Each structure stands twice: as C-alpha cells, then as structure tokens.
C-alpha cells in the first residue's frame with residue numbers, strides 16, 4: 001500500500017527531520033512536503049486526494065486560527081495531526097483528528113503513525129474509501145440532519161461534544177457531504193429522517 | 204504557458220472549449236476567423252498580456268504567475284471578476300436550475316419526491332451564492348474602487364484612513380470562501396446517492412455543468428484571494444504611509 005501524501009508544517013528543522021525519518025520507517029519512498037510557515041502551504045483542492053497534515057504547536061498562534069480553519073475547510077477529507085505536548089487551543093480542536101506528543105519515545109510515536117496512516121495489523125485501513133456508516137454514526141447523522149447543535153447532540157446521545165465532532169468528521173469523510181443541508185438530503189434519501197422531519201427542522 | 208500572442212483564437216477553442224466563457228468576459232464572441240490573439244486584442248483594445256495570462260491560467264490550473272498578475276491594473280481584475288459574477292448569476296445558475304427542474308418534471312412520482320429535495324437544496328445554494336456576490340459588489344468592490352482612485356489621483360484624505368482602519372480588506376479576505384461546499388455536496392448526492400433517473404442524458408449534462416461551475420468558481424476565488432485582495436492590501440499600506 002502507499003501512504004497518502006503528507007505535509008509537515010513546523011518551524012523546527014529538527015522536528016521536521018525527525019518526523020520525516022520516522023515516516024520513512026513505515027514506507028521507503030513517501031511523498032512528503034515540508035514547510036516552515038503557514039503562508040507557504042499551497043491551498044488544497046476539494047477533488048484532490050486526501051492529505052495528511054502534521055502541524056507543530058508553534059504554529060498555533062492566535063493569528064493563525066482563521067487561516068488554519070480555512071485550510072481545514074478546503075478539503076475536509078484531509079486529516080490533521082497536531083504535534084504538541086500541550087493542550088490544543090479550543091478553537092482548533094475541531095480541526096485535529098490526532099495528536100502526537102513529540103516527547104514520547106520513538107516506538108510510541110511510530111505506533112501512533114501506523115495508527116494514523118491506518119497500517120496497523122488487523123485494523124481496517126483508514127483510507128479504504130468505506131462509505132457505510134456505523135450505527136452510532138447513523139444516529140449522529142440523524143441528529144445533525146434534524147438541525148441539532150453539537151451540544152444538543154451530545155446531550156441527546158450521551159456522548160462528549162468532542163466525540164460528536166469526531167463522528168461528524170468521519171460522516172463527512174465517508175459520504176463526501178460537507179454541509180448540514182446536504183447531509184439532511186442524504187438522510188431523507190436513505191430514510192434516516194422523513195421529508196416531513198426535514199421540513200420541520202428549519203434548516 | 205501554452206497559448207501565446209501568435210495562437211489563433213480558433214485553435215485555442217479547439218484545444219479547450221471551456222475557455223469560451225472566459226473569452227466572453229473580454230467581450231469576445233465566436234466568429235474570430237483566423238485571427239491571432241495579438242490581432243484580436245489589438246482590434247478590440249484588450250490588454251493582451253492580461254488576456255493571455257487569464258486564458259493560460261484558466262486552461263492550466265498550475266500556471267499561475269502571481270507576481271505578474273499583481274502587476275496588472277486593478278481595474279482589469281475587477282472588471283474580469285465582475286463579469287464572472289454576471290456569468291454565474293445570469294447564465295450558469297439559471298441553466299442548472301432549469302436542468303434540475305426538467306429532470307424533476309420528467310421523473311415519475313417516487314423519484315420526483317427526491318428531485319424536489321435537490322431543487323430545494325440548489326435553491327439554498329443559489330441564495331448563498333447571490334449573497335456572496337452581492338456583498339462583494341455592494342460593499343467590497345466599491346470600497347476597493349474608492350481607495351484605488353484616491354491613491355491614483357493623489358487625493359487621499361483622513362476619511363480614507365478611517366475607512367481602511369475600520370474595515371481593512373483582510374477582515375473580508377479572512378472569511379472569504381469559494382462558495383462551493385454545497386456544490387460539492389450536490390455533485391456527490393447526484394453521483395452517489397440519488398436513485399438512477401430515467402433521463403440519463405440530462406443527468407449527465409447536469410453533472411458536467413456542476414463540474415464546470417465548480418472549476419470556474421475555484422478559479423474566481425483564487426483570483427480574488429491571491430491577486431485582488433493582496434493588491435488592495437498594498438493600496439491600504441500606501442494610504443497609511445502617505446498619511447504618516
């Protein structure tokens with residue numbers, strides 16, 4: 001299997017070199033681009049292959065929130081990984097699917113990378129293009145399609161808002177549908193909600 | 204760069220017919236005979252360099268000479284993006300709307316229910332696009348023209364400074380998007396999830412139009428993000444410097 005394209009964004013040359021080396025352990029000739037500032041990263045296109053984006057904590061400055069969010073929205077199928085030993089700022093939590101703590105041991109980081117790239121033995125590959133939703137995801141989709149907020153969904157399904165966000169990300173990635181209105185149409189087409197329910201959800 | 208001043212317009216269109224709407228934005232209509240880019244631009248008083256960069260960058264998305272684009276007069280860029288707005292609203296959106304409606308009408312009862320959803324969904328998209336364009340044409344573009352004129356004519360006043368401090372282009376640029384999330388969804392709904400329609404030919408044409416609109420909007424947003432807004436930022440800086 002080939003790894004998806006990888007982008008590493010960090011001002012720390014050593015961190016970049018280190019991560020690149022570890023990724024090489026997973027696969028001999030990975031496609032990696034490295035950047036030292038957010039401005040240099042070329043914009044992503046919707047129809048492009050998904051990209052794995054590693055972003056180091058020094059890029060989490062207040063001024064960069066909007067830019068990072070924008071980058072994330074360019075193609076939600078992209079997977080963002082935070083390289084940090086600290087808590088991710090709240091505004092950015094939606095964006096990141098994984099966190100790697102650079103202070104961990106080499107083996108631990110390698111394990112995480114295998115997990116992120118979906119090449120753990122036994123586990124289904126993350127990049128297999130699977131479009132069937134799990135039961136839980138279908139439940140979340142139903143609530144989203146009814147127009148509920150993350151907080152409301154969290155209260156209804158007894159899961160944390162963080163989990164809601166992760167489910168939503170996965171749903172969007174699996175279905176290729178990003179907007180709430182689009183998800184609602186999908187839900188009606190597949191009998192997850194009725195057309196009447198959609199009408200009454202004032203979306 | 205694929206096309207040069209010596210390329211014939213007819214050859215350009217043979218090579219890539221998607222460029223036709225781009226030519227229209229320069230008021231070029233079909234029937235160009237054997238004229239080359241250079242000849243036609245001369246005749247019509249079109250900025251040849253700008254024209255070439257625009258068709259080449261639309262033709263090949265990787266060709267995007269940002270420095271060069273930034274050196275063109277701002278009015279040319281504005282005129283181009285304005286004409287693109289008109290193309291979307293006056294032509295492309297109604298065309299797609301029509302196609303969806305036709306599909307809906309030709310479907311039998313169970314399928315029609317589904318098409319009604321798609322019709323509504325597209326109506327929401329249309330509203331979003333209109334809102335985006337209206338904000339640009341009613342607020343952003345007039346602001347740009349005002350400060351551009353002030354700098355060009357050397358008539359900068361303290362009001363201009365207030366204007367750029369109150370609402371610098373960066374505020375808009377940061378939340379500016381290419382208005383195509385819903386378009387992306389619509390494509391997938393049609394490709395993957397809508398039950399097969401009896402009218403295959405029309406469904407295919409609809410998809411093709413959606414892809415075209417998407418491509419055009421991406422190109423358009425790139426012009427605004429990477430050329431127009433940076434130009435405006437430069438003008439704002441000039442005004443700031445001028446006053447200090």
Ligand SMILES: [Fe+2]
Pocket residue numbers: 284288336339423427
């Ligand atoms: Fe625009």
Ligand SMILES: [Fe+2]
Pocket residue numbers: 335339379380424427
């Ligand atoms: Fe725009």
